[in-house]
Amino acid sequence: MNVSPGIAHQFDDAGQQREAATLGMWVFLATEVLFFSAMFLGYTVYRVSYPRAFADAAQHTLLVVGTMNTAVLLLSSFVMVLAVRAAEQRRRFSLAGLLALTALLGAVFLVIKGFEYAQEIREGLLPGANFHIASSQPEHARMFFYLYFLMTGVHALHVFIGVLLLGGFALRALFTRRIAAMGTAVDLLGLYWHFVDTVWVFLFPLIYLIARHP
Amino acid sequence: MSSVKHYLQILAALLALLALTVAVAFVNLGPFNTPFAMFISLAKGALIVFFFMNMRRETPLVRLVGGAGLFWLGILIALAMSDYLTR
Numbered sequence: 426m427n428v429s430p431g432i433a434h435q436f437d438d439a440g441q442q443r444e445a446a447t448l449g450m451w452v453f454l455a456t457e458v459l460f461f462s463a464m465f466l467g468y469t470v471y472r473v474s475y476p477r478a479f480a481d482a483a484q485h486t487l488l489v490v491g492t493m494n495t496a497v498l499l500l501s502s503f504v505m506v507l508a509v510r511a512a513e514q515r516r517r518f519s520l521a522g523l524l525a526l527t528a529l530l531g532a533v534f535l536v537i538k539g540f541e542y543a544q545e546i547r548e549g550l551l552p553g554a555n556f557h558i559a560s561s562q563p564e565h566a567r568m569f570f571y572l573y574f575l576m577t578g579v580h581a582l583h584v585f586i587g588v589l590l591l592g593g594f595a596l597r598a599l600f601t602r603r604i605a606a607m608g609t610a611v612d613l614l615g616l617y618w619h620f621v622d623t624v625w626v627f628l629f630p631l632i633y634l635i636a637r638h639p
Numbered sequence: 640m641s642s643v644k645h646y647l648q649i650l651a652a653l654l655a656l657l658a659l660t661v662a663v664a665f666v667n668l669g670p671f672n673t674p675f676a677m678f679i680s681l682a683k684g685a686l687i688v689f690f691f692m693n694m695r696r697e698t699p700l701v702r703l704v705g706g707a708g709l710f711w712l713g714i715l716i717a718l719a720m721s722d723y724l725t726r
Binding site for chain 1 (some may be wrong): 700
């Protein structure tokens with residue numbers, strides 16, 4: 426039996442092992458799509474039912490902040506791709522640095538989002554006892570903000586988990602004795618990070634770009 | 640694995656699409672503002688999935704599983720909305 430370092434015994438070769446890992450990650454991401462799609466469906470149903478209230482409510486979202494955050498996440502995905510490259514090329518310090526930079530950009534996203542939440546809570550846009558908004562259908566405008574906090578909150582949780590993983594991986598890249606064994610793991614972390622970025626790409630127009638034209 | 644320059648071009652395309660979708664939101668397209676914005680998001684998503692997530696180089700099996708997530712999403716939205724939109 427052919428035993429190679431870095432290949433588990435159930436696999437024929439490195440290619441097959443990598444495909445199995447990638448396949449598993451995509452299965453996980455497909456379940457994540459389903460997890461988010463329930464919320465996207467809820468959003469779609471309410472928005473189609475109460476377009477006026479959603480347009481009123483969306484005027485209160487901070488477009489400049491949202492656009493900036495989208496750019497930050499897109500940039501972080503680009504840096505993540507460079508990290509995956511560095512892992513394939515076994516460049517230890519580039520890998521650690523690029524993973525740390527991706528984590529930093531994720532953290533920047535979360536900090537910006539935090540200030541945005543604080544501003545919205547001050548304006549009384551958090552559904553609850555203090556919620557108030559100028560709309561002919563305040564109860565439906567409130568549903569927009571309920572969905573907004575739910576969807577961006579769940580997304581932010583994903584970003585937060587990603588930041589923790591990226592930070593952990595950066596440390597691992599610095600200290601591991603077998604940098605070659607990290608390639609697949611970094612690859613899969615990259616898939617997760619890009620997925621979280623993609624979710625934001627679809628959230629962004631649904632939150633910030635409603636009825637902006639005169 | 641592609642060159643850094645290649646990935647930079649993808650990033651530039653993503654940022655250009657972001658600028659485009661924000662700019663077009665200020666133009667009154669009647670009922671087409673949201674479909675256009677979603678179309679741009681689909682384009683951005685496709686760039687991320689095929690280039691950053693390297694789907695263009697994956698095996699048919701991985702593509703099938705990736706596509707399945709999207710397909711289920713389609714079933715969920717299409718069947719649910721076929722009810723809500725026809726009430």
